[in-house]
Amino acid sequence: MELEITEQQGVRIIKIPVSYLESRNVEEFYNAILDEVYQENATGYCIDLQNVTSMDSHGLSTFLKVARLMGAKERFCLINVCDSIQRMFTMTHVDQVVNIVSGPQQAMEYLQEG
Numbered sequence: 001m002e003l004e005i006t007e008q009q010g011v012r013i014i015k016i017p018v019s020y021l022e023s024r025n026v027e028e029f030y031n032a033i034l035d036e037v038y039q040e041n042a043t044g045y046c047i048d049l050q051n052v053t054s055m056d057s058h059g060l061s062t063f064l065k066v067a068r069l070m071g072a073k074e075r076f077c078l079i080n081v082c083d084s085i086q087r088m089f090t091m092t093h094v095d096q097v098v099n100i101v102s103g104p105q106q107a108m109e110y111l112q113e114g
Helices: 024-041 058-075 083-091 106-111
Strands: 004-008 013-017 046-047 075-079
Touching: 013 024, 013 106, 024 046, 046 106, 058 075, 058 083, 058 106, 075 083
Parallel strands: 013 046, 046 075
Antiparallel strands: 004 013
């Protein structure tokens, strides 16, 4: 999976280019995130879910793995989470493990704190 990556003030913004994160593509997504995190040295990471409209339990568990990975190495958050995925994160309490902010400006503020 080819991630779209930009950088603002030392924060890497990773845009997921697919509309779904499901069993058939989550391993590829996770490996792409691993490559990015271990190759780059950033102040923090922001994963942009603007394109993602569908996620199954495999996608959900992959975000928990990403939270564990990035939480141990760097600060990170999610932006542009659609309502249905936000509800899933809330129902499964993923929103208590992963920081979700509304957009890039809020992500910059969060990631540059502390």
